[in-house]
Amino acid sequence: MFFTRHSRPFKNANQEKAAQLLVTPSAxxxxxxxxxxxxxxxxxxxxxxxxxxxxxEGEATHTDFMMLILDGEVLVDNEVTSMDDSVVMSIIxxxxxxxxxxxxxxxxxxxTCTATTDLLxxxxxxxxxLALIKQHPSVSxxxxxxxxxxxxxxxxxxxxxxxxxxxxxxxLQQELDAAHSTGSGRLGx
Amino acid sequence: MFFTRHSRPFKNANQEKAAQLLVTPSAxxxxxxxxxxxxxxxxxxxxxxxxxxxxxEGEATHTDFMMLILDGEVLVDNEVTSMDDSVVMSIIxxxxxxxxxxxxxxxxxxxTCTATTDLLxxxxxxxxxLALIKQHPSVSxxxxxxxxxxxxxxxxxxxxxxxxxxxxxxxLQQELDAAHSTGSGRLGx
Numbered sequence: 001m002f003f004t005r006h007s008r009p010f011k012n013a014n015q016e017k018a019a020q021l022l023v024t025p026s027a028x029x030x031x032x033x034x035x036x037x038x039x040x041x042x043x044x045x046x047x048x049x050x051x052x053x054x055x056x057e058g059e060a061t062h063t064d065f066m067m068l069i070l071d072g073e074v075l076v077d078n079e080v081t082s083m084d085d086s087v088v089m090s091i092i093x094x095x096x097x098x099x100x101x102x103x104x105x106x107x108x109x110x111x112t113c114t115a116t117t118d119l120l121x122x123x124x125x126x127x128x129x130l131a132l133i134k135q136h137p138s139v140s141x142x143x144x145x146x147x148x149x150x151x152x153x154x155x156x157x158x159x160x161x162x163x164x165x166x167x168x169x170x171x172l173q174q175e176l177d178a179a180h181s182t183g184s185g186r187l188g189x
Numbered sequence: 190m191f192f193t194r195h196s197r198p199f200k201n202a203n204q205e206k207a208a209q210l211l212v213t214p215s216a217x218x219x220x221x222x223x224x225x226x227x228x229x230x231x232x233x234x235x236x237x238x239x240x241x242x243x244x245x246e247g248e249a250t251h252t253d254f255m256m257l258i259l260d261g262e263v264l265v266d267n268e269v270t271s272m273d274d275s276v277v278m279s280i281i282x283x284x285x286x287x288x289x290x291x292x293x294x295x296x297x298x299x300x301t302c303t304a305t306t307d308l309l310x311x312x313x314x315x316x317x318x319l320a321l322i323k324q325h326p327s328v329s330x331x332x333x334x335x336x337x338x339x340x341x342x343x344x345x346x347x348x349x350x351x352x353x354x355x356x357x358x359x360x361l362q363q364e365l366d367a368a369h370s371t372g373s374g375r376l377g378x
Contacts, residue, residue: 078348101341101344101345104334104337104338104341105338105341107341107345110344110345110348133327133330133331133334134327137326137327137329137330138322138323138326140326140330141322141326141329141330141333142322144330144333144334144337145293145322145333147337148293148333148336148337148340149293149294151337151340151341151344152290152293152294152296152340154344155290155299155340155343155344155347156290156296156299158344158347158348158350158351159267159299159347161347161351162347162350162351162354165351165354165355165357165358166354168354168358169354169357169358169361172358172361172362172365173361175365176361176364176365176368179365179368179369180368
């Protein structure tokens with residue numbers, strides 16, 4: 001799936017909608033409305049058909065962009081969530097960002113995102129971000145700061161999950177040791 | 190422990206050393222040497238005694254700064270690493286950054302860092318970062334981009350760890366279920 005990566009004229013209504021959605025808590029709450037309008041002017045509007053895989057976990061090419069969902073819903077899934085039965089896969093909607101690590105460094109994707117409805121999305125490519133840094137450095141600095149804060153939040157969440165899973169593994173290991181010591185001889189250690 | 194947060198004159202040799210260390214792979218490799226010099230001019234040089242706790246896990250005040258180690262060694266430890274016997278606690282040295290999430294959003298610290306030798310560190314406060322964004326927006330944009338890339342790396346590493354721990358928990362649970370079904374009646378489910 002190839003997307004339109006370069007800025008092409010949005011209808012005014014869509015530009016304004018994108019600017020408003022970019023500053024919601026699910027995206028980049030720290031950006032001002034004026035900053036958001038400048039960022040949106042570097043984004044490309046894309047219509048996407050239901051069922052399209054927007055980004056794919058592990059994918060290593062065409063990874064250097066992020067997307068803001070303007071309309072429709074996206075299923076986010078990865079190896080981590082799919083192996084944990086307790087995690088309901090996320091459905092995200094208008095005002096959600098996907099792929100923000102890619103726009104920073106173009107590394108392989110960490111999740112798969114699939115359009116569960118027809119979508120309207122605004123795409124910011126890494127090239128567009130680098131051009132924005134040259135043309136509007138202050139706005140860009142605040143944009144990247146807002147993305148970085150979002151990543152900090154994700155990192156804290158991941159650290160909490162590591163603590164929980166580490167504690168769980170330890171408890172299971174202890175229970176297993178106890179089962180072995182009281183259970184049948186062939187399991188004893 | 191209170192640090193000098195505001196820029197005070199470094200000796201030229203220390204400024205140059207700080208600028209060189211800021212662009213090493215352990216800190217912010219994507220920054221140019223010229224950018225690094227500008228950033229360093231917003232940093233405050235601090236001498237720190239062996240044994241000092243630089244930042245403390247969970248601490249919620251005085252969290253809005255990051256530090257670049259210029260001389261000496263720091264022990265990094267947190268609840269996650271300390272509960273996992275297989276993880277050797279990290280010792281980091283010159284050219285390493287600590288506290289970069291704090292400078293972005295001032296949230297509680299995610300690790301404890303203790304000086305294991307006398308140290309020389311360069312501190313960048315959040316105030317100084319915000320002032321830098323106003324005065325040198327292009328440099329700041331590239332600085333924050335470099336910090337954000339570092340956070341992306343940490344996040345990917347955390348996701349790998351979650352996968353490993355999730356797989357371990359599942360394997361232990363299966364082994365435990367097997368032990369219960371073949372073991373003594375009182376453990377059976």
